[in-house]
Amino acid sequence: MEAGRRRLLATGAAAGAVAALPRVARAQAAATIRIGVLTDMSGSYRDNTGPGSVAGTQQAVAEFGSRGFAVEVLVADHQNKPDVGVNIARQWYDQGVDVIVDIPTSSVGLAVQNVSREKNKVALNVGSATSDLTGPQCSPTGIHWAYDTWMLAKSTGGATVQAGGDSWFFITADYAFGHALERDASAFVRAAGGKVLGTVRTPFPATTDFSAFLVQAQAAKPKVIGLANAGADTINCVKQAAEFGLARRGIKLASLLLFITDVHSIGLQTGQGLVCSETFYWDLNDRTRAFTKRVLPRMPGLHPNSIHAGCYSATLHYLKAVADMGVAAAKGAGAEVVNRMKAMPCDDDAFGPGRIREDGRKLCPSHLFEVKAPAESRAPWDYYKLLQTTPAEAAFRPLNEGNCPLVRS
The missing domain is CATH 3.40.50.2300 (Response regulator)
Structure with missing residues (x-):
C-alpha cells in the first residue's frame, strides 16, 4: 500500500478553494481509498484537533499495512466555518475522496454529515461534539466517535x-x-x-x-x-x-x-x-501507552487526546471494513460501508473493544x-x-432517547 503518498490540500482564506486531486489512471483510482482529514489547522481548536488528528489518521494507515489497495491521506483546514467545510467536502467527494474524518466544530460537522448523506460517502465525526449527530440529525453514512455533549x-x-x-x-x-x-x-x-x-x-x-x-x-x-x-x-x-x-x-x-x-x-x-x-488517556493502561509510543513521532510537542486517538481508531476500523467488503464494493457506497462498520466489532489500542450502535454512536467507556x-x-x-469510569453501554445517551430516524421503535 502506498501509505506514504500524502498531499496537503489547503483552503484559501477567502474562497476556501481546494487544490484538485491529480489525474490518475482509472484502474489506479479504483484501487485507491482516499481519506480526507477535514480539521482546524490554524484556529481555536488546532491543538485539540489539527496536526494531532492528521497524525492519528496517518498512524492508522501505517498500521493497516498493504492489503491489496493504496490509501491516500489528504488534509484541509475548514477554518471553523460551515460554508468552507461544505465547499471542501463537495469538492473532495466530486474528486474521488471516499471518507472524511475528524470535522471539529459541531456546526461544520452537522453540515458535512448532510453533504456526506447526499453523496453517499462516509463521514467519521470525531472532533464534533453535538449529540444531535446521532440524534435527530443522524445519518446512514455517518458515525460519531470518541465523545459527545x-x-x-x-x-x-x-x-x-x-x-x-x-x-x-x-x-x-x-x-x-x-x-x-x-x-x-x-x-x-x-x-x-x-x-x-x-x-x-x-x-x-x-x-x-x-x-x-x-x-x-x-x-x-x-x-x-x-x-x-x-x-x-x-x-x-x-x-x-x-x-x-x-x-x-x-x-x-x-x-x-x-x-x-x-x-x-x-x-x-x-x-x-x-x-x-x-474516553482516552495516554497513560490509562498498557494498550494506550503502546499506541501513544507509536504515534508520538508524528506529533512532536503534544501527547494524543481523545480526538487524536479517535481519528486513529475510526480510520483503522473504516479500513478494516473496506478490506472486508473489497474496494470495488466500498467505492461510492457510504451507507453499505457504515453498515459493515456497525456489524464488525471494534478493537484497537486506543479504546479497546467496542461497537457501533444503530444510530451511528461508537460506544466506549x-x-x-x-x-x-x-x-x-x-x-x-x-x-x-x-x-471513575462509566461502562460503554451506560456512558452515552440511551438509544431510544435520541430520536434518530434510523432507530426502529
Whole structure:
C-alpha cells in the first residue's frame, strides 16, 4: 500500500478553494481509498484537533499495512466555518475522496454529515461534539466517535452536581456545540434537583477576553460556573477565572469539555483540581501507552487526546471494513460501508473493544479525571488521576432517547 503518498490540500482564506486531486489512471483510482482529514489547522481548536488528528489518521494507515489497495491521506483546514467545510467536502467527494474524518466544530460537522448523506460517502465525526449527530440529525453514512455533549454532561456535569454543585451559571460558546452542551448539562443539573441561574452566550471565534462574562456569572452567585466551550475559549476562561480568584469566593469551575492538550496550555498550577471527562488517556493502561509510543513521532510537542486517538481508531476500523467488503464494493457506497462498520466489532489500542450502535454512536467507556497538582505529576504529560469510569453501554445517551430516524421503535 502506498501509505506514504500524502498531499496537503489547503483552503484559501477567502474562497476556501481546494487544490484538485491529480489525474490518475482509472484502474489506479479504483484501487485507491482516499481519506480526507477535514480539521482546524490554524484556529481555536488546532491543538485539540489539527496536526494531532492528521497524525492519528496517518498512524492508522501505517498500521493497516498493504492489503491489496493504496490509501491516500489528504488534509484541509475548514477554518471553523460551515460554508468552507461544505465547499471542501463537495469538492473532495466530486474528486474521488471516499471518507472524511475528524470535522471539529459541531456546526461544520452537522453540515458535512448532510453533504456526506447526499453523496453517499462516509463521514467519521470525531472532533464534533453535538449529540444531535446521532440524534435527530443522524445519518446512514455517518458515525460519531470518541465523545459527545450528552456523555460530557452526564460524566462531568453529573459528578459536579453530586459533589454539591447544585446551582449553575453557564458561559456558552454561541454556536451549535455550545448550545448542545449547555442543553445536555442543564438537563442533568435539573434532573438532579439543581438550578440553572442563567447563561451568557459568547461570540465564536472572536472572543479572547472573558472578564465581562465571568463578572456577569459571578454576580448570579452560583456554586458552579459551567464552561460550555472548548479549546482556546476554555483555556482563556480558566486562566482568567484564576486571576479573578473565583475559587477563593467558593465558586467552582466545571469545564464540560477539557482535553489534556488544554491542560498542557493552562498548566497544572492553574488547572489543578479541575475535573474532566475523556474516553482516552495516554497513560490509562498498557494498550494506550503502546499506541501513544507509536504515534508520538508524528506529533512532536503534544501527547494524543481523545480526538487524536479517535481519528486513529475510526480510520483503522473504516479500513478494516473496506478490506472486508473489497474496494470495488466500498467505492461510492457510504451507507453499505457504515453498515459493515456497525456489524464488525471494534478493537484497537486506543479504546479497546467496542461497537457501533444503530444510530451511528461508537460506544466506549468514559473516564472522569481530576487534574493533578504540580507536586503529584511525576513526568511530562502526567496530568490526570482517574476518579471513575462509566461502562460503554451506560456512558452515552440511551438509544431510544435520541430520536434518530434510523432507530426502529
